[in-house]
Amino acid sequence: MIRTKERRSLAQTVGWLSFGLGTTALLAPRAVCRWTGLGRRDDLVRAIGAREVISGAGILFGKNPLPWTCLRVAGDLMDVAVLVGDTTGRPHSTGRMVASSLVAGIGLFDLAAVKESYRLGRSSPIHVRRTVTIRRRREELYGFWRTLSNLPSVFSHVLSVEERGNKISHWVVRGPAGKELEWDAEITSDVKNELISWRSREGASVKNWGTVTFKDAPQRGTEVTVELQYDPPFNLAGVAVATLLGNEPQQQVTNDLRQFKQLMETGEIATTEGQPAGRSRGETWLDRIAH
């Protein structure tokens, strides 16, 4: 099942926080100094603000958030050093102590964000391979598949595939939270009634490839084997891509192929959506606790 709410990644939250703090420091350094009990260190605060804004931007918009989250951790260490070591202002003011604790706390979040970014950068590709036997001839199934615009009937995450000639096709795919991802792909291998392979072209937002093979199943029809791979990119879009095929890609593709088989064999997809049931019974929580 594709999740409908995109999980707010920790790094994203930290990125925005960094942005916000940095902007405050840049625009109102005097106020920050006064509040934290630092002396007249406006320039230093502005520099820290700039650093915060840069690392925030790097996390949110950069290709790889990892170095920027590391910069944040380094910055936190530096900030703690400044707050603790500064003797020009009021070192024992409440503001100073609160600020020091806050920065230390944020530092822990930043460490977690480093860990998450590292994991994202190292996340393995989504790879699925599944076979289904369909009681139709190879030619019929290959023919259906080779008309790529039919593929939304096969894969629930694919919204449209438009063939643009010369083996190139344009794919629109559903991501979570209603976002759409698009890329161009090309057919790399096409053996009539046996095999079709495709692969995303250079510059695709999500690198991916797929293969389908059609094999005779004596007395049973055709064995259709589908193999898909999605390589999640380095950045936070990786969170979106990880849920492209839902939490359990293998299950998603199994269900997709089951529905494809139903469509090919019976002409319809079995469903109970829209059927009656006695759901709204007017039972209130009062009734429930009375049981």
Add this chain to the structure above:
Amino acid sequence: MKANCWYDKRKLEVVEVPDPKIINDRDAIVRITSTAICGSDLHLYNGFIPTLEKGDILGHEFMGEVVEVGKAVTNLEVGDRVVVPFPISCGECFFCDTHLYSLCDNSNPNASIAEEMFGYSPAGIFGYSHMLGGYAGGQAEYARVPFADVGPIKIPDHLDDEQVLFLSDILPTGYMAAENCNIKPGDTVAVWGCGPVGQFAIASAYLLGAERVIAIDRVPERLAMAERDAKAEVLNFSEVNVLEALKEMTGGRGPDSCIDSVGMEAHGHGLMAAYDRAKQALMLEADRPHVLREAILACRKGGTVSVAGVYGGFDDKIPVGAFMNKGLTMKTGQTHVQHYMKPLLERIEKGDIDPRFIITHQLPLSEAPRAYDLFMHKEDGCVKVVLKP
């Protein structure tokens, strides 16, 4: 429309729900004229079947008049009188093609749930939990019938509802159970359970050439019905030791085949039965397979155990050693109703069998919850209740 809905263990209510609609082109809508409660409905009632949701409409034995057909249905017309089989079958997959209709590949929209439990999913069934499709059932005024070009069978006007209603499930079930015994001349068949399926299994065993049929139960009315109407020799298991009695009655050989028409809620006695009840209460065992165990032990060497009763989960202490060393065959499955409807309708028309003998009660649909209770406790001599919407 009014429909009998499940809300909790032993909590059914007939409530007002929307009328069903055509959803797929091969659907039909049937206005239900007669519907019944199955022994397997009691497993739902007693909370033994998982994946039910509050408000699910129950019922899978129903018939009536076609009131609407989808665009792709050409074999039925509005006004046709039909009996609807309980398995929903597409007619096109490997299993439907082989007439194993209850194993249809394509009719369970929740196949992934059943796959978790069983490895592969059987067909969807009307009104029998979400694991088996979550289809709205037929204890209602109307029902949506998917794949209407495969399932329903047309009924001639001269037959009453009561004569043909049981083609939907229990008559084919009893018949398939007997057919699975591979009955040869001279055979003795033992049938556990004198409920409706058991009664039809007894009758079918004779139709298929059994020399003798011995029926086992403890409810006096049911034993009397088996003896008087189905012509069986009867054993009351609360009075005799069944294994010993069967051995003596068959010249020391044991019955040639054994039919289990009891299933997961068997009432046993003795230590093993207490063990089952205890484990069930602790949710450590899904079923009480007392009859299955006894049938395996009672069967003669090389014989067949035919299991019509419904089982759900992983059961304990099945005498697999006896099964293997006596070289038994076990045949089972949800009934392939569509395969049997036409030949059994012919039998009814010819007068070979009159299914009405098992009906003991008729109630309006609005009293379905009371009917379940009556059926469950076998009160008032209840064997089979027919409900009229």
